[in-house]
Amino acid sequence: MVAELISVGTEILLGNIVNTNAAYLSEKCASFGLSLYNQQVVGDNEDRLADALKVAIERSDIVILSGGLGPTQDDLTKEVTAKVMGCELIEDAHSKDHIISMLKSFALKENITENNWKQAFVPKGAIIMENHNGTAPGIIIEKDGKSIILLPGPPNEMIPMFEESVTVYLNKLQPEILYSMMVKICGVGESKVETLVLDLINGQTNPTIATYAKTGEAHIRITAKAKNLGSAKKMVEPIVETLKDRFKDNIYSTNENEELEDVVVKELINKKLQVVTVESCTGGLLAGRLINVSGVSQVLKQGFITYANESKMKLVNVNESTLKQFGAVSKEVAIEMAKGGIIEADADIGIAITGIAGPNAEEDKPVGLVYIACCYKDNVVVKEYNFNGNRQKVRDQSVTKALDLLRRCLK
Incomplete structure (x- = not known):
């Protein structure tokens, strides 16, 4: 109809x-x-x-x-x-x-x-x-x-x-019902996602497959039409399994109502770990995303906003020599921010963001350059990103990538 x-x-x-x-x-x-x-x-x-x-x-x-x-x-x-x-x-x-x-x-x-x-x-x-x-x-x-x-x-x-x-x-x-399932992906761009599922899209009849872009993420909706819910679910399940095989750990959820921060908080609770956030260019947006989740008080130990170099040194013990040698926007400073946050907050895992959100570049460093570091146990992972877009989009993309890095480090 x-x-x-x-x-x-x-x-x-x-x-x-x-x-x-x-x-x-x-x-x-x-x-x-x-x-x-x-x-x-x-x-x-x-x-x-x-x-x-x-x-x-x-x-x-x-x-x-x-x-x-x-x-x-x-x-x-x-x-x-x-x-x-x-x-x-x-x-x-x-x-x-x-x-x-x-x-x-x-x-x-x-x-x-x-x-x-x-x-x-x-x-x-x-x-x-x-x-x-x-x-x-x-x-x-x-x-x-x-x-x-x-x-x-x-x-x-x-x-x-x-x-x-x-x-x-x-x-x-209406005698027929629709049943949908959303596969949520982080770490693969929308255009690449579509390329990897183009054969499924070209061959679709029922179920249908559609890709959607979200800041820092790509979602795939699989929808089946059938006379009852059980039949529709059976039609969707094989497609979901195929996607899981193709995208593996890049899939963070198949629950439409579950966001990236929900997955991270759930994993922290399951592992009984406490996290500290240390943010420069994102100014608390990362902590805010985590605080969206009910129950986060069990795992979020503290959030530091270290926008100025002085606050990086005072609050999380970033070395002045590191700042002078490499600059505030560098992998070296990101690592020290994450490590220092863990020590100061007495947390188990630290996630730090430093970057240039714009609109103005800094010397030889362009707008959109962001470093994100995650420190867990004796391991430190630091990622360099070059985001496009305005100030808000750079900051939003940084937060999504930080949550995804935290999710992967927890595994």
Whole structure:
């Protein structure tokens, strides 16, 4: 079945808000095995919304609209949809009672204005979805083999309504399901990843294979369509095993919800090790990534931000002679930062970053030059990188590479 999304609201067109609803709904449509070929964004204009809806109905089986269900005059979605579908609007007593209850809760003793009753009118014969987080009910209109689903715009209303009501409706409507698995890779660039799986991509039918780029990483999504979950999983598993054989230790996870820092923290906890971070150009971003993970307090001993040469010497005992001879951005200084961090924090493993994030180069050292050192037991590994991009991208790439180096050293 083919689905299409229409996001309603002039504020989206003007860039006043980010259209997170479309991203959420796209992902949900994919999980139900719906083919999503088109999306539209329409302002609060009756004629343009009607035209967009007519086009969507013509080429899709299911049309999902979000936004424009409020009480004001520029909230037109329900009225325009009813007109296009040839439906009469009638007052729904249950929706009116719900609006009264919600507004009394929200406004306490304030007067309820007349325009709020606009939300109690629904297309005759439609399926009504109660909004437990707002006043505008959700609506499903079925006609001539088409399903039109109207959802409120605020994400804190739209998402719960979709989870509570729309999922039940779509499960009955769509006989096939999609199952996906994500293979997450670090240490191999996106172009090389695609080259190494090009034979699989060229030969794909079901399952399908797609590569995605993320800062410092490459992800491969394998998706199968089947009548049930068990059959879909069986179709995906051989592809995943093939990828594991090709990319080996460069794969850090096959769990879509697991990030690189999650894997690192889990490994530190399993080995009962404590880590110290020592950062120059990244200014605490590495420690911040680790602190994103619940339970990291068991393993993160301390984080040093040693941006200035004086702080490198004072906080982690980098030798002044090393700084003068090799410069702050050097493998020698990175190693001393990692070793010094371990001693000062009494940690088991140290990871250090020093580099030039830009925008200005330093003498003979270019923007993007970064050294990352990891010290564990009696072993020290130091890597040199030359990153491209602006200041933030250099820093983000440095953190990802540092996490990956830490992951590999722990093995």
